Amino acid sequence: MSSGVQPSQECLEKFQELKTGKKLSYVIYGLSDDKRSIIVLKTSEDKDFDKFIAELPEKECRWAVYDFEFELPGGEGTRNKLTFVMWSPDDANVRNKMVFASSKDALRRRLEGIHIEIQATEYSEITKEAILDKALRR
Amino acid sequence: MVYNGDEVSALVVDFGSATTRAGYAGEDCPRVVTPSFYGYTTEEAPASTSSAANGNGNGEGHTNGEDVSMEPAPEGAESSVKKGTGRRFYVGDDGVGVWRPGMEVDNFMLDGVVNDAEPAAALLHHILRDRLCVDPTEHPLMLTEPAWNTPKARQALTEMVFEGEKMPALYFGSSGVLSAFAAGKPTALVLDVGYANSSAVPVVDGYALRAGTMRQPLGSQLLVSQLHHHFTNPSRDRTFPLSLLPRQLIAKRVPTAENGVQPKPLLRDDRAPHTTASWKLWAQNTVVEGWKEASTEVVNYKGFDFQTANDLPKVLYEFPDGYTQQFSDERYRFSEALFDPKNYFDQSFEPPATLRATPNSDHSHSLKDLVSLSQLVHDSIMSCDVDVRAALLQNIVVVGNTSLTRGLTERLDVELAALMPSQKIKIHSPTIPFERKYASWVGGSVLASLGTFHQLWVTKDEYEEHGMSIVHQRCK
Numbered sequence: 001m002s003s004g005v006q007p008s009q010e011c012l013e014k015f016q017e018l019k020t021g022k023k024l025s026y027v028i029y030g031l032s033d034d035k036r037s038i039i040v041l042k043t044s045e046d047k048d049f050d051k052f053i054a055e056l057p058e059k060e061c062r063w064a065v066y067d068f069e070f071e072l073p074g075g076e077g078t079r080n081k082l083t084f085v086m087w088s089p090d091d092a093n094v095r096n097k098m099v100f101a102s103s104k105d106a107l108r109r110r111l112e113g114i115h116i117e118i119q120a121t122e123y124s125e126i127t128k129e130a131i132l133d134k135a136l137r138r
Numbered sequence: 139m140v141y142n143g144d145e146v147s148a149l150v151v152d153f154g155s156a157t158t159r160a161g162y163a164g165e166d167c168p169r170v171v172t173p174s175f176y177g178y179t180t181e182e183a184p185a186s187t188s189s190a191a192n193g194n195g196n197g198e199g200h201t202n203g204e205d206v207s208m209e210p211a212p213e214g215a216e217s218s219v220k221k222g223t224g225r226r227f228y229v230g231d232d233g234v235g236v237w238r239p240g241m242e243v244d245n246f247m248l249d250g251v252v253n254d255a256e257p258a259a260a261l262l263h264h265i266l267r268d269r270l271c272v273d274p275t276e277h278p279l280m281l282t283e284p285a286w287n288t289p290k291a292r293q294a295l296t297e298m299v300f301e302g303e304k305m306p307a308l309y310f311g312s313s314g315v316l317s318a319f320a321a322g323k324p325t326a327l328v329l330d331v332g333y334a335n336s337s338a339v340p341v342v343d344g345y346a347l348r349a350g351t352m353r354q355p356l357g358s359q360l361l362v363s364q365l366h367h368h369f370t371n372p373s374r375d376r377t378f379p380l381s382l383l384p385r386q387l388i389a390k391r392v393p394t395a396e397n398g399v400q401p402k403p404l405l406r407d408d409r410a411p412h413t414t415a416s417w418k419l420w421a422q423n424t425v426v427e428g429w430k431e432a433s434t435e436v437v438n439y440k441g442f443d444f445q446t447a448n449d450l451p452k453v454l455y456e457f458p459d460g461y462t463q464q465f466s467d468e469r470y471r472f473s474e475a476l477f478d479p480k481n482y483f484d485q486s487f488e489p490p491a492t493l494r495a496t497p498n499s500d501h502s503h504s505l506k507d508l509v510s511l512s513q514l515v516h517d518s519i520m521s522c523d524v525d526v527r528a529a530l531l532q533n534i535v536v537v538g539n540t541s542l543t544r545g546l547t548e549r550l551d552v553e554l555a556a557l558m559p560s561q562k563i564k565i566h567s568p569t570i571p572f573e574r575k576y577a578s579w580v581g582g583s584v585l586a587s588l589g590t591f592h593q594l595w596v597t598k599d600e601y602e603e604h605g606m607s608i609v610h611q612r613c614k
Contacts, residue, residue: 002594003591005588035588036590088323094320094584097322099584101318101320102585104343105343105344119529121323
């Protein structure tokens with residue numbers, strides 16, 4: 001079941017840019033004001049994880065793609081894995097949560113090459129450690 | 139069906155085992171919450187002028203002139219004579235809750251599914267016309283359905299909506315998915331503890347996984363029947379059975395001086411001979427339900443025992459007949475069946491026959507093989523693909539009216555941790571009570587109000603052209 005809300009062309013273009021250009025560090029997605037489509041709210045080249053987390057508001061849902069860079073254990077070098085984040089804080093209202101949850105698949109399906117997926121309701125669920133844990137498990 | 143551009147003013151109806159919820163899409167809360175139980179009288183073909191003396195048995199007491207004049211039972215909007223089985227239905231708030239001579243009680247839901255279309259249609263009609271006061275031909279309707287809904291029930295509902303009410307469009311929303319979405323989760327394990335059933339439905343990326351869906355007839359209906367037996371028999375600290383008389387059969391209550399003393403209320407003797415057994419049982423269960431809602435808790439640590447339960451807080455409760463008592467272990471003992479059905483579900487007497495409808499299968503436990511809520515969650519998750527288990531365990535969404543029993547989510551947490559010690563488990567349940575009670579209605583309300591959702595509606599024209607296949611195709 002889905003809401004019928006679709007991602008705009010820009011959503012996919014920015015994702016491609018992040019994936020192939022190796023310049024962008026993350027893309028934050030949200031809903032258009034008329035709630036009919038998914039739009040890009042922000043892109044950034046800043047690799048600081050905390051800055052990325054700060055883009056996730058306390059009382060509103062977001063989707064995001066973050067280019068997660070990490071060290072392989074034993075000094076085998078660094079790797080990058082694209083991480084998709086579904087952010088739906090408990091304090092967001094039902095309407096907001098409902099639209100984001102029911103539209104997620106329409107966006108996620110169009111983004112090829114995602115390795116890690118995180119569904120978080122509080123900041124403690126989206127830490128570097130939690131993502132690293134998933135990255136290494138694969 | 140088009141108002142203000144693409145603003146579709148849709149309606150949402152959520153048929154539940156105890157209550158049916160209905161209202162306008164886009165609103166926070168259902169406007170109508172009304173019993174799924176209904177009353178009916180059977181009009182026998184020849185004019186029923188003589189009153190048969192079988193009113194208090196399970197036969198049909200007749201509504202003769204005398205009874206009617208002495209009992210001005212509300213009529214009109216709530217009653218409707220239906221062709222077919224010749225039953226006259228009394229639905230809605232003034233349906234089953236109003237005493238009528240010879241009125242029997244039944245419920246159109248069975249095992250969480252709409253089982254008897256005729257009274258369900260009468261209730262839908264009443265809701266649309268009398269409660270929401272709308273012209274059904276102008277509003278699309280979203281109906282919720284359980285993950286185990288049957289094609290037969292789906293078809294009956296579809297006919298009810300398109301052919302009966304001539305509504306312009308319909309969509310079936312899956313209850314579990316709607317509840318997960320309303321909690322902000324495309325992926326979640328939804329534990330719904332309701333009236334007739336408790337069910338665990340794994341939802342992954344917005345789709346309910348049939349493979350992992352588990353249900354069993356362990357909900358408040360079973361607890362109420364156990365309590366009914368307990369109250370209508372003498373117990374350790376009570377030498378007499380409780381009457382559990384509802385206010386409808388009491389003329390005057392004589393306050394009892396002390397706690398634990400048998401009350402002597404003044405009864406409505408005029409009503410007694412015309413009260414059916416099914417109405418009486420329903421009314422008594424409603425009295426028990428009232429006690430349960432006010433008094434029951436689940437101990438929030440592992441394992442109940444009488445010793446410690448006696449030390450837990452007591453509550454004073456007064457029944458409609460005036461009986462008053464400080465209740466202690468009863469507050470915890472019966473709800474313990476939710477987590478330990480092997481020891482706390484007493485099978486020595488007959489549980490409600492309707493609960494036997496749930497079979498023993500890969501996706502359900504029958505009354506004989508109930509498992510704890512934690513085991514149900516565990517089994518459901520374990521029958522899903524190994525890739526999604528971790529995500530489900532960290533996103534357990536608990537909904538349903540019975541889940542509001544104090545201590546339930548805390549206890550579930552304790553039990554799950556004991557069952558799966560090495561796993562990260564996280565229970566999320568909506569903090570606002572009505573969002574938990576009416577989770578699937580609330581989810582349906584938001585979804586059906588979205589402008590983009592209109593492409594998913596099955597329209598009356600499409601149904602007339604393609605029949606049920608278009609419904610099955612679109613409502614997944």
